[in-house]
Amino acid sequence: MNRGVILENLNQECPWCGMEIEDAFHLFADCNFIKKFWDLFSGWWNSRICSISTIEDLFGLCFPISFSGNGKMAWGIAVAAALWSIWTARNDRVFRGGSMNQKDILLHTKMHALIWIKNGNSNLQLCEDVWWEDPSSAIIPAKGNEEFEWLPPEEGSVKFNVDGAFNSKKAGCGGVLRSSKGDISAIFSGPVDCISPEFAELMAIKLALDLFIQTDWVGKVKLIVESDSQKVLNWISNPNGRPWKWWSYFNEIDNGARKSGSVNFVFVPRARNGLADHLAKAGVNRENLFIAWW
Template sequence: MDLSDVRFVKGTRFPLSRLLDKSNSPSDYLGIPLSADPRRVATWDPVIEKCKVKLASWKSRALSFAGRVVLINSVLSTLPLYYMSIFSAPKAVISKIDYIKRGFLRGVEGNKRRLSRVNWGRLCIPKKHGGAGVINLRVKNKALLAKWGWRYATERNALWRSIICHKYGSGELPWMVNLGNIKDASITWKGIISNLQSEETEKWMCGNSFRWQVGDGKIVLFWEDVWYGDKALRSRYPRLYRLVSRKFISVDEMFSADEWLSQDLPALFNRQLLDRERVIVHRIKGEVDRIKIISYVPDRILWVHENDGIFKVKKLSELLMCNGNFEDADLFCYDKIWRLKIPPKKKMRTICLCPAFSWDVFGMHSADGGKVSTVVAWHVSFAAALWSLWLARNEFVFRDKGTIIKDIILFVKMRAFAWCKALKVFEVLDEKRWWDSPGDAAISSEANRILKTVWQPPKFGQMKFNVDGSATKDVAGCGGVLRTAEGYVVAMFFGPVAEINSDFAELSAIKKALEVFSESLWCGKVDLILESDSTVALNWVQNYYVRPWRWGSTFQQFDEDALKIREVKYVFTPRLSNGMADYLAKLGSRRAVMFAACW
């Protein structure tokens, strides 16, 4: 047989010699050099040159400090990070790119030198810890490479995974990357494995960082994987595990096995069990039988460091950056500043002007217990005062121009009013009243907004269940009220919840409302509208794949009750129109048991 020509498409010929000739093969694929050695600095020269062009010195003169930070991060997100998602960057490359970034941030032109205002390491710290949020390339490179471990576990049918699995094998479990002998691995894959094995990354990407949410049970291993509780069954019962005859049996196979259903223990273990071992088996069966197999939902692996269980490079970067280096005490001040509804340039200056103790000195906590509009107005006015003082100081130092206190107060009110008017919470803000008393103007704005928001009754043939959750540092509760189309209250509940968490309290309120309605005489006769003021909880109940893994049993009960109801519509409602449910939730947090009644 002559292999000189190979027929790819009917009527078309392509010479195999050209296909095998390296000189004719492309050097790049999707922007990544195919035969490049990432350990050589020359491989990264195109990236470094592009950074120099994008971060030209003339651009820094036209931007504020905050604008330069934004441009630096936007450039980094499109240039070196693409290479860094595949290759492990050498230290020399990171140093060169950081040198370009530092020069751009300082406004350096040519070979001129200029002193830095702030330490570079401080600027790379996350914003909520007092930094400027400049991307740390070394940390981002580690997070991007670590994502391949997540992709290996989730993309089970991908071609690249099949090739890697065939060439290097899997790890201790089928979904884990093999971290063993990789001497013969390619440079690219060796860099990915070395990153996963590093002490920094392994802390957040080891087997203990993953859990399984059981769906159809065909992938999750009964004994090996962590799917019930915080540990795998083999770790919780090591002596019993040594006697298991089929160690890599899936949950679905175990649950459907006749030996498990009939408790024919000799068929599941290598020898006859002792009485104490039988007790352990019965205890395991009693626990895991609470988990129900959902045949139409695939098993799902979860990353425990994220609430929705989905791995995110941004979250891992934060974990690698923090890694216990920052105290919780720092979170209050800087997190408050970055969440202020003011221009970014003013936020930067506020960070510089306001040390950690300033919030207490200026009475920031005095507004924390007030109404929403009052608190926001106080925060914005505080930032406006700092910015006005800074500008007045510059006028005095550089232009020898003094400013009287009355003018500074006027500038503070003017800037604070302009910034507040841009916020949605101040839809109705009386300008004349603001100049006399900003606090009274903020309160009246809140009152006018309340008048616009009232509870709307459902249509005929529908009933509306308003629910809410409440949580403090010590207690948590939930409550709800069911009304007819005429506005009559026909059911209510309020009581404590098992976990002190505001999101869990909102979720418990929704679950209890469905339980009360499914057991009522209206179930199957009318449609149900369920209103909540929590967008997080409503997103969880409507989207299966974003649900937190640790509350899996709660979601299972929720799905069972929802199937009993003819139709359920989940609607967000502002807290102002959810007053009765809010009152019942706070009342329920002080109770010892749940109260529920229908009439």
Template sequence: MPIFEGLLNDSLWWDDPIQSTILAPCPIEQSWTHLPGDMVKFSVDGAATSDKAGCGVVLRDAQRIISIMFYGPLSPLGLDFAELVAILKALEVFKAGNWIVCAPLIVESNSKVILNWLSDSLQRPWRWWKIFRDIGFLVTQIGNIQFQHICMEKNLADYLEKVSLQRSEFFEAWW
């Protein structure tokens, strides 16, 4: 995490989002993959310890401009749960912000387990059936969506999910 030390100051976000996220020079987004044309991409990441869980989510366009960012604590039910909730929240925000009419969506996750569960309903754990049902409903409504695996090291979503473990409340911003 030292690569992102001092990177985000969410108390400054509402006055100047650019300055609040560039407080120290660092090589952000070393794992960035370019997007075709009008697509947008959610990078989602979950974190969990034995007594805490959290997530970090960032939506960027093809020019890497952040349009949505949120991170914060979740119920401490494990890493898989944190990653699923991060995806669910990302899809909810995407739909609520009426992004559906704006651009096709890619959701990137570093969890092969979660991505396998999303693609094969027979492998899904029963205990989280409601989350899978809600994700499935949103996927149907959004329509043009792809789920992809990516390594999240040195990525803003990875940083945010680590920071989320230290927070007592959610931070959400979109415009």
């Protein structure tokens, strides 16, 4: 009541399967929506999950899996992230009328698990480019191959990794803003109208600048924008080579760079741009642009 929730008016049925809340809690996975999600989750890990019929089965997922060491630790964190993502999606639907499908919940799970692993397990290193499709193969030793590791900026700087994705029918873009400590402060992922890989990359850079100037960091830190498209970065640094058909977008990027203060545009190999790459690929199939910052 103190938080503005009128308990008497709440629908006492599960928002996905229509079961009574008490029954849905004890037979959580009987909801077809949740079953389909766990099929996606097990497919992501390339692992066959045992039958789930009760809430106890869900919380017991850590035990029947054959992973060991860091692999089992990553699996356990991913399961926790999945449960958290389902719970927050359920609350968003009940209290705010939101809507999220299984694939979106899996994307949130992947991002949450990656963030939790990086922030809380210094000895568990991941190849971000592999994590999104095959997490069990993404684990590398703490002193593993550095060419796959995202490199944090120096203190007093933040880094916005961006990328564009393209196929014959659709295009998308994505980006992630991180501090010198590796903490994620903002992400975006969404579709791009013009079907062109260069334009998708260009829009990713524009959106990164638009998002950055809304943060409290403007004028306080240096911004590094990393992209794996040398061609687009050359256009930004050399106005004489810019395509005329996109001139208005270049002007917006120039304006955004001036408002952002100190900005450096830097090329990065795709292997070190894994999170932005996945957000861009996910954006291809999104209907709307997803933006979040904190």
